[in-house]
Structure formats: C-alpha cells, structure tokens
Amino acid sequence: MIQVAGRPFSQENAGDFGSVGHVILQQMLESPELFAYPSMNGLRFDINMRIHILDSSKEMNASQVTFTTFEHAQCNPAYWTLTYAGGFLLRNDVRPSEAILDIYRNSSLYAFECATAIIIIYYQAILKSIGSQRFDTIFQNLYLYSWHTDPNLELNSFYSSNRFLPGDVVYFNNPDFHPQTPWYRGENAVVMSDGMFFGHGFGIMTAEEMIEFLNTQRSPGSMQSAYLTNLITRISSQTMQMLFTLQRGRLIYRSAKKVVHHNLCSISCIDYQYFLNGH
Structure with a gap:
C-alpha cells in the first residue's frame, strides 16, 4: 500500500509512470508493506530510482565485465587504484x-564479484537519478569492495515474507557449496520487472534457473538444494529522502565507514553487516 502526504494514494492523480513504472507502482499498491512519501514527487523519485536500477542491471549484463574473486579483481588504473584486498579505490584526480x-x-577492463556488482549498480542508478554534479558532491571518496558503501549511501536489509519489488536485491543461498568453488556460496540478484533476476556472472534468468545452476556447484552427495531466501536489500528510505531533497552544490560531511576485507565472494548484505559488527 502507498501513502502520499499521509493519505492513501490515488491512481487517478498519478499521471504517467511509464510501462515499467506502472508495474512497480501496481506491485507497491498490492503489497501489504506500507510505502509512505511526503509528496507525489517523492514517490516518483523512488519509482524512477528502481527503474534506473533495472536499467543499470541490464547494461551490466550487456557489458564485458567479468565475474571473479577478490584475488583476481581488475579495474581501469586511469580511474581506480586496485588495493591488496581486491577493492577499487577512487583516484583523487578523477570525478566519482x-x-x-x-x-x-x-x-x-573490469572484473569483480557479485556483491561489488550490486553496489556499482546502485551508484550508477543514483547517478542517473540526480546527475553528475550532485553525485560528485555527495560521493567523493568511493571505495568499491563487497557491500561497503560511501557514508552517504545507507542500505536496509531485512527478512520479509512479503513479495519483493522490481529493483529490490535478493539472495540465493547455496548452503552446501563445493569447497573448491566457494564463490558459489550464493548469488546476489536484482529483481527485474518481468519475473526475472539479474545476477553478475549468471546473467538474467528465472529463479529456477539460478537455483538449478547453483545446485550443480554443491558438494558431492549433498541433498540440500540452493534456494531463494526472503532477504531483501534496498537503498534506505533515509538515503532516498536525502538524495531527493539535497540542494545542488551543498557539500555533505559524514565520517568514513569502516571496511571489512573478508575475502569471501558472493556473501549477502546481512553477512557483511555481521562481519562489520565484529562477529
């Protein structure tokens, strides 16, 4: 369900969200989850961000980036410094x-694992939503590694029995992954608008196809199938509100986040938070 300015949303006053936007809007309306916005423009910004996440996923799928482990990560040295841990640190002489x-x-020129891919998709979707000038103001010290994000990009991960929406990120878990291929412990995937999922290194496919492939990467004799968890990850509502309301050219000062170099490919956002909290 959707509320705008404290009142139930009326589709009669919605205007045109486009075909994909309409699919997202309809699923939000049908969801038991409450989506509340201070204005129609706030709702439209949220839906447009989800559309940009889908577009950025399709563009990554069509690109020549490859999936690899942190040990073999690659980036363009004209823009990034490759760290010992396989992360990409923004050079101080280029625009974010x-x-x-x-x-x-x-x-x-790029190779990375699937959690890093999700963060790159988020950054490009935000860039499409707010433009390069504001993006460069907000995200000045980028470091790409697993689920690590800039202080101004907060994520919200939670378990939910409700249906996920296009633009959400979900996790396919493979509990009996083969010890020789630990990068198939799972897959972070973007929910597309047509019942498909995009996972870096997998492509765009159905949930059944992702599970079927992960099942080929299990330990010998394993009887436990891979499965789609009910974990959902999104850009937080606080970040969305900040991005929507930020005045052009205003500099944001926030303390840098701790980064945990765990060297485990394809972990979920919840697992990264677990490491971050010292467990």
Whole structure:
C-alpha cells in the first residue's frame, strides 16, 4: 500500500509512470508493506530510482565485465587504484561520476564479484537519478569492495515474507557449496520487472534457473538444494529522502565507514553487516 502526504494514494492523480513504472507502482499498491512519501514527487523519485536500477542491471549484463574473486579483481588504473584486498579505490584526480561510468564504458577492463556488482549498480542508478554534479558532491571518496558503501549511501536489509519489488536485491543461498568453488556460496540478484533476476556472472534468468545452476556447484552427495531466501536489500528510505531533497552544490560531511576485507565472494548484505559488527 502507498501513502502520499499521509493519505492513501490515488491512481487517478498519478499521471504517467511509464510501462515499467506502472508495474512497480501496481506491485507497491498490492503489497501489504506500507510505502509512505511526503509528496507525489517523492514517490516518483523512488519509482524512477528502481527503474534506473533495472536499467543499470541490464547494461551490466550487456557489458564485458567479468565475474571473479577478490584475488583476481581488475579495474581501469586511469580511474581506480586496485588495493591488496581486491577493492577499487577512487583516484583523487578523477570525478566519482566518471569513474562509475567508466566501468560501463570500458567494461572489458573490469572484473569483480557479485556483491561489488550490486553496489556499482546502485551508484550508477543514483547517478542517473540526480546527475553528475550532485553525485560528485555527495560521493567523493568511493571505495568499491563487497557491500561497503560511501557514508552517504545507507542500505536496509531485512527478512520479509512479503513479495519483493522490481529493483529490490535478493539472495540465493547455496548452503552446501563445493569447497573448491566457494564463490558459489550464493548469488546476489536484482529483481527485474518481468519475473526475472539479474545476477553478475549468471546473467538474467528465472529463479529456477539460478537455483538449478547453483545446485550443480554443491558438494558431492549433498541433498540440500540452493534456494531463494526472503532477504531483501534496498537503498534506505533515509538515503532516498536525502538524495531527493539535497540542494545542488551543498557539500555533505559524514565520517568514513569502516571496511571489512573478508575475502569471501558472493556473501549477502546481512553477512557483511555481521562481519562489520565484529562477529
């Protein structure tokens, strides 16, 4: 369900959200989860962000970026410094927006795992939503590694029995992954608008196809199938509100986040938070 300015949303006053936007809007209306916005523009910004997440996922799928482990990560040294842990640290002489766009423009120079892929998709979707000038103001010290994000990009991960929406990120878990291929412990995937999922290294496919492939990567004799969990990850509502209301050119100062170099590919956002909290 949707509330705008404290009142139930009326589709009669919605205007045109486009075909994909309408699918997202309809699923939000049918969801038992409450989506509350201070204005129609706030709702429209949220839906447009989800559309940009879908578009960025399709663009990554069509690109030449490859899936690899942190040990073999690659990036364009003209924009990023490759760290010992396999992360990409933004060079101080380039614009953050240009560095993110370069991953798509010169995709053959890049290789990373699926959690990093989700964060790159988020950054490009935000860039599409707010433009390069504001993006460069907000995200000045990018470091791409697993689920680590800039202080101004907060994520919300939670378990929910409700249906997920296009633009959400879900996790396919493979509890009996083969010890020789630990990067198949699971897959982070973007929910598309047509019942499909995008996972870096997998492509765009159905949930059944993702599970079927993960099941080929289990330990010998395993009887436990991979499965789609009910974990949902989204850009937090606080971040969405900040991005929507931020005045052009205003500099944001927030303390840097701790980063945990865990060296475990394809973990969920919840697992990364677990490491971050010292467990």
